[in-house]
Amino acid sequence: MKGKINPKSLVLRILLTALILTGIYVLLIGHNTTDARIIHYQEKFFNKGWFYYDKEGNEIAIDSLPVHIQTDGMKSAIFHRLTEFEDGRTSVCFYSQHQNVKLKLNNQIIYEYKTEAVPKTIMSYRPVYNFTDLPPIPAGSLLCIETEAVIPSSAGDYEEVFFGDTAQILFTILLKHINSFLLGVMFIVISVLLFGTHHLFSHTNKKDYTLLHLALLTFTIGVWQLDDSTLLLFFTGYLPLLWCCKYLSQLFIPIFTYFFVKSISPKTNSKFLNVFFWITIAAVAVEYILQITGIKAITNTLFISHFIYLTACIYTLRILFKEDWIKVSKLKYLFIGSMILSTVIFAFTAISMFNNKFFSSMMSFGLAFTFISMILITYQKELKLFEEMNLVNMYKHLAFVDIATGVNNKTAWYTLVENFNETTRPQGEYCMIVFDMNNLKKLNDNFGHLIGDKVIKSFCECLIKIFGTNGAIYRIGGDEFVCICHNISREKVQKLLQKFDESVLTQEETEHKFSAAYGYEFFTPHSPADFKKALNAADEKMYNAKVAMKAARE
Incomplete structure (x- = not known):
């Protein structure tokens, strides 16, 4: 019945709800409980009286x-x-x-x-x-x-x-910056997961780089946050490395931001993206040149990078809100809120370059909220794209695969031949083998087409068993099949054909025995005409073999 809830699902929902409500109840009722602290410390700030x-x-x-x-x-x-x-x-x-x-x-x-x-x-x-x-x-x-x-x-x-006290000073510094440090670690871990997910998705759609660009952006944000926590100083005192973490990572942020925005934009050649690209390149180049030449310290120019990110946030919010899948998404308001928050954060960051007191400590929370929501939205987009690619693959399978036998059909064969280009296809020598069943018409006439189709399927199973891992098999007629093998020796072709003959003799179709004639031709294709020429030659050899087999039976 439509709308009926699975009992297991209902029990699981009730149990999870009970656990969550219990946790909330304990936190609310027990908020006055005396804290149990293993380490007691006193903050060692010394900021008054100067x-x-x-x-x-x-x-x-x-x-x-x-x-x-x-x-x-x-x-x-x-x-x-x-x-x-x-x-x-x-x-x-x-x-x-x-x-x-x-x-x-x-x-x-x-x-x-x-x-x-x-x-x-x-x-x-x-x-x-x-x-x-x-x-x-x-x-x-x-x-x-x-x-x-x-x-x-x-x-x-x-x-x-x-x-x-030395230990308490260190503990105070650690607790003061632990949020930024853990945030940086979290971003880097998430970026690694994004890299791995992109690798998995890339096999389905090699042209989509959204997850890769988000991974690069998340990684650079993570490195920036790690350095911003200042706790990296406790792991290394190598200042050039810390400079790379602090400033080079921030120069990468606008570049990776551009790539990410381009990935999610429906119009990859829009005027805004073109202008945004050149502004990004010019700004990063100016910051880089001023720093390397010693004309201006990079600390005085980074506000440019943050204004670029601010612009990207506003643009991303605008273009994605127009997308239909965003409008119906359950995460729509989360995404809108996070992008608005991101806009505010980087506006504050840019202004803080001029007035450090203006920027608040909410940045770490804002960054975490923004990027987590961006990752959720991006995953939703990628899953939608993955579903669409699966549909495309299914339709492609239906268009190019012979349903009755499971091998490539006549459409796939003509697509291979007519679109052949030696610059995009593997070069070298090919072998074309043409197979044709004997007496299929007699089987159809005497036992019907259902039996004929059953025999054809058994015949095709013999082909797949012997040639399936050595070439591509196409059904180009009712009982006519073509196998294309690349870079295969004549000796191996002879051995495979011998195994094919043995397979036909020991076929599982015991009630209605069948046999087949074949002919093959080696050729080096440069154009579709070479395939047609080889097909005619192999077909002629197959016909001669069929005549010889008929004469032997008589």
Whole structure:
């Protein structure tokens, strides 16, 4: 009955619903339960109480780190008066980018890090956690962080400072950035799955690269997020590699974005895509040249890449919303919401290049939501395409396969011959073998066409058994078949024909025995005419064999 629910499906739905509701109930009722923590830690942020001196020597208080202070040149310094409550702590840690750093205690240098770049023109790969143990600290001591920027945009920038026990400082940094780190790992894992899925789908449709382009885009976003978490510094201090992760990956994002947008666009040659392509290439080339030549640090030009991605998000939202399969999709509103969120995210990212305080910590959540929904929508599109390809293959099978025997039909034969092109087909010598059954008309007349069809099927099974793995078999007439073999020796053809004769003699069709005549011709085709010429020659040899067999029977 239509609409009847399977009992197993009903039981499974009830059980899953019960489990979900139980989980929600436990979370709501038990929210006041005392937490059981294996590791107790105290956050070691040291962002309050800092100050700096202006041009007139006045002390200017800093509300909290991170901060950007005004400087005349590339050098700046911030200070902190340590109280007796801060005495006895052992370590200090702070993050710096593109800056030479000196840490002073009571005007004595206790730590120094000087950046070096190779090649010299690449100015912007100097992010590092400055981590050092402190000597005993007398009460009232003055701590100073002095920086000298190597690019103008980093002058006067100070990130958060961590002050205290070494293990707890590391734990604080880890928890602060763990979301971005896990997000980057998730993106990279998803990109690997997308690469694998593309490989599976590519066998069905070699012209569709949507999953591949999404995989490349997801991978570069993942690498970017991994570096943005700053936790890669705990795995490697090799700054050139970190520079590649941070900046080269962001230059790849607009390029892979273009390819992805082109893959999902119904009009691959639209004016927008053409303009978008050249703008993308020009923008990335300008960013790259300015960085490599040392004219402008890439940190000051990346907003161009993010505006490109912003444009792509808006365009993708516009074109896909017009697609019929999106309009009826259950994920329609999820996709629309994610693309709007993505637009907002990259708008904020682009603006944050000018004002770092403007950008919020919601970026990681927004990126995860956006890409997960993009992946779901893309999978839905690919599954729809996969279903359409299966239908095409089914219709192709019906058009080119002989239903009665399962071998290629006459249409497939004419398609092979008339469309033959030696530049696209395997070159070399071919062998054409023509088979024709003996006395099929007599079988049809005496026992009917159903018996005749049964005998033809048995005959074809002998052909498939012997020649199926060595060539392509075509039924070009009622009881006439052609086998085309490529790069096969004359000795092997003789052996196969001998096996075919043996197979016919031991055929399963015991009630109505049959036999067959055959003839073959070796040829090297250059055009359809060569196939026709070889067919005539093989057919003549087959006819001579048939006459000889008839004479032998009489």
